[in-house]
Amino acid sequence: MPVVYIGHAASQYAGDAAALVEHCVREPDGHGGWVIKATIYERNSSLNVREFCSIVRQTPGPVLLIRPVQSRTVELVREKLDGFVPVVVCEAYEIGALRASIADVCRCHQGGEPHEALDVVVAFLLMRKLDQEHMWTGNAKGYMWASDIPKGRGVDDKYSGRVPHVLNTLLQEGIVVYKTSNSKRKYALNPEKRELIYGYLRKRRLPDGLHRKLSRSDEVESVRVLDCLDIYAGADEGEGGEH
Missing domain, CATH: 1.10.10.10 (Winged helix-like DNA-binding domain superfamily/Winged helix DNA-binding domain)
Incomplete structure (x- = not known):
């Protein structure tokens, strides 16, 4: 199955972004069946960009980074994956919006983006x-x-x-x-x-x-x-x- 990569903050309360992502992991049919590979941000809302992008390059798939996330992290991920896969930043306050964001970035990937x-x-x-x-x-x-x-x-x-x-x-x-x-x-x-x-x-x-x-x-x-x-x-x- 195709893979979509999602970055999000660690769980802090019921119904937060981490909980919504976990819900989507359990019920992939809600966003087209794509397998979700989730990565939890570090405490300062950043990622180990080198490690994250290396994983994406091994099995290419679109990337969805859920706010809050450091702007520098977004910049570096986009720089390293430029011309490789779509990288999109989104909000995730409720399950419907998150599923729509996942479906959108997957659709971009299937449509051949980026060019x-x-x-x-x-x-x-x-x-x-x-x-x-x-x-x-x-x-x-x-x-x-x-x-x-x-x-x-x-x-x-x-x-x-x-x-x-x-x-x-x-x-x-x-x-x-x-x-x-x-x-x-x-x-x-x-x-x-x-x-x-x-x-x-x-x-x-x-x-x-x-x-x-x-x-x-x-x-x-x-x-x-x-x-x-x-x-x-x-x-x-x-x-x-x-x-």
Whole structure:
């Protein structure tokens, strides 16, 4: 079952936010059947943001933070989960309102929110495909023809129009390299940047400068397309996901 993450204060009195969340945990049909993973705030209405976001990234799902919660905590959670899952802050004074808030954030998640620049999404899919196909230079088999990149196995043909631009941008950044064969280019990931590339795939985050270059088009895509990057979530530094 899909998961929704809810942060709330510790129980203080009957009918408070903690009690309402517990009621929803016991009766999931009231908010669409989503499994609730609740986290209790620390005494100062904050979270261990690193630990919380790490859990969310391992099993992606929308996040609902119930007030009162520190504004800095909200800011950090949104920063770390930016472009990954919806993060919504709400009030919870009665069960109907809480269920509505849960249903709303789950609906946003199912609808593909948040969205990311199309070329950013294509860049991640392209890096994933080259890695999964073992394209890290070496002999001729360590390179892939540009025309073969948008032919399934992780990069849908519908992205073929964006692949040349994304390849060129990644080439400028040294993330991919190429060799010429029969007057045509073949591409591979740069083995000298292996750890950086796996870091990008694991965190689903590109350097700010590269992200800006790939965000100049008005076209966007749902980040749910990038859920295929889950294979990198538990990988150690310098290691890829399952091949």
